[in-house]
Amino acid sequence: MAVLVTGGAGYIGSHAVAALLERGEQVVIVDNLYQGHRDAVLGGKLYEGDLRDADFLATVFRENDIDGVIHFAANSLVGESMKDPGKYYHNNVYGTLCLLEQMQKAGVSRIVFSSTAATYGEPEKVPIDEYDRTVPTNAYGETKLAMEKMIRWFDVAHGIKFVSLRYFNAAGAHVSGRIGEDHNPESHLVPLVLQVALGQREHISVFGDDYPTEDGTCIRDYIHVSDLADAHILALERLRKGEESAIYNLGSGNGYSVKQVIDVSRQVTGHAIPAKIEPRRAGDPAVLIASSERARRELGWTPSRYKLEDIVSSSWEWHRAHPNGYEK
Ligand SMILES: NC(=O)c1ccc[n+]([C@@H]2O[C@H](COP(=O)([O-])OP(=O)(O)OC[C@H]3O[C@@H](n4cnc5c(N)ncnc54)[C@H](O)[C@@H]3O)[C@@H](O)[C@H]2O)c1
Numbered sequence: 001m002a003v004l005v006t007g008g009a010g011y012i013g014s015h016a017v018a019a020l021l022e023r024g025e026q027v028v029i030v031d032n033l034y035q036g037h038r039d040a041v042l043g044g045k046l047y048e049g050d051l052r053d054a055d056f057l058a059t060v061f062r063e064n065d066i067d068g069v070i071h072f073a074a075n076s077l078v079g080e081s082m083k084d085p086g087k088y089y090h091n092n093v094y095g096t097l098c099l100l101e102q103m104q105k106a107g108v109s110r111i112v113f114s115s116t117a118a119t120y121g122e123p124e125k126v127p128i129d130e131y132d133r134t135v136p137t138n139a140y141g142e143t144k145l146a147m148e149k150m151i152r153w154f155d156v157a158h159g160i161k162f163v164s165l166r167y168f169n170a171a172g173a174h175v176s177g178r179i180g181e182d183h184n185p186e187s188h189l190v191p192l193v194l195q196v197a198l199g200q201r202e203h204i205s206v207f208g209d210d211y212p213t214e215d216g217t218c219i220r221d222y223i224h225v226s227d228l229a230d231a232h233i234l235a236l237e238r239l240r241k242g243e244e245s246a247i248y249n250l251g252s253g254n255g256y257s258v259k260q261v262i263d264v265s266r267q268v269t270g271h272a273i274p275a276k277i278e279p280r281r282a283g284d285p286a287v288l289i290a291s292s293e294r295a296r297r298e299l300g301w302t303p304s305r306y307k308l309e310d311i312v313s314s315s316w317e318w319h320r321a322h323p324n325g326y327e328k
Pocket residue numbers: 006007008009010011012013030031032033034035036037049050051052071072073074075076091095114115116117166167168169170171183
C-alpha cells in the first residue's frame with residue numbers, strides 16, 4: 001500500500017515525503033512542478049501532472065494501491081490571492097474536488113489536508129483554537145476553508161475520513177541539508193530576509209508598522225517544517241486506526257513580529273539586513289498565534305524546534321548552501 005502525496009515536490013510536501021520514506025512507507029507523488037522541484041523529491045514514485053486532469057489522476061489511482069492521501073497541492077500566496085482570486089478557486093477548490101472524486105471512485109477513504117491559519121482571518125482571541133470563528137480576510141484563506149468544508153461533506157456522504165491540519169507559518173529546512181524552501185517568486189518573510197543576508201536583495205520590505213501590536217508590525221507563529229511533516233504522519237496513523245475526522249492547529253504557540261524575525265536573522269547571519277517600512281499588504285491579519293493543545297493531546301504531536309533562533313538557523317543553513325535554491 002502506498003501514500004499519495006499531492007504537491008510532494010513543494011516545500012512542505014517534500015519534507016513530508018522525506019518523513020514518510022524515513023518510516024519505510026511507499027510513497028507516490030503527484031505534482032505539476034508549477035512550484036515544485038524534481039530534486040526536492042528524495043524518493044518514491046513521482047508523477048508529473050495536474051490534479052485537475054481527471055484522466056491523469058485516474059491513472060495514478062489505477063496504477064498504485066493507495067491507502068491514504070496527503071493533500072498539499074495548492075496555490076498559497078496571500079497577496080496573489082487578493083489580485084487573482086479566480087486562480088485560487090480554480091486550482092485549490094476545483095483541484096480538491098477532482099481529487100475527492102477520484103478518491104471516491106478508487107475507494108480511498110483517508111485524507112490528511114493542508115489547511116491554514118488563514119482560515120481564521122482576524123482572530124477573536126489569541127492563541128487561536130479550533131473552535132474559534134473562521135472568517136478569512138483573504139481569498140487564499142477563503143478557498144482553504146471551502147476545501148475543508150468540501151472534504152467534510154465527502155466524509156458525510158461517502159465516508160472519506162479526514163484530518164485537516166491548520167498550519168501557521170512554516171519555516172526551516174530538513175536536517176540532511178538536501179531539501180529546503182525554494183519558491184519562485186518568493187513571498188515568505190524568512191527566505192526573503194535571508195536573501196538580503198546573502199546579498200541577493202538590497203533590503204527587506206516591512207509591510208506596515210501601524211498594526212495594533214507592540215512594535216506595530218504583524219505577529220506570526222513560526223513552526224519548523226519537519227515538525228509539520230511529523231504531524232502528517234501522526235494524522236495518517238490516526239486515520240489508519242479508524243478514528244473520527246478532526247481539525248488541528250499546528251503552531252509553536254509563540255508569536256514573533258516581523259521586526260523580531262529580522263532582528264533574530266541579523267543575529268543568526270551576522271548581516272546588517274537593512275529594512276524599509278512600506279504600506280500594509282492587503283489581506284494580512286495583525287496577529288496569528290496557535291493553540292496546538294488539541295494536536296498535542298489527540299495526535300501526541302510535540303514540536304521539537306519551536307525557538308525562532310533554531311528555525312531561522314535551520315533555514316539559513318539551507319539558503320547558505322543553496323543560494324540559488326534547487327538550481328545547480
Ligand atoms: N508555507 C506555509 O507557511 C503554509 C502555511 C499554511 C498552509 N500551507 C499550505 O501547505 C501546502 C504546501 O505549502 P508549500 O509552502 O509547501 O507550497 P508549495 O507551493 O511549495 O507546494 C505546493 C506544491 O503543489 C504543487 N501544485 C500546485 N497545484 C497543483 C496542481 N493543480 N496539481 C499538481 N500539483 C500542484 C506545486 O507545484 C507545489 O510543488 C499548501 O496547500 C499551503 O496552502 C502552507
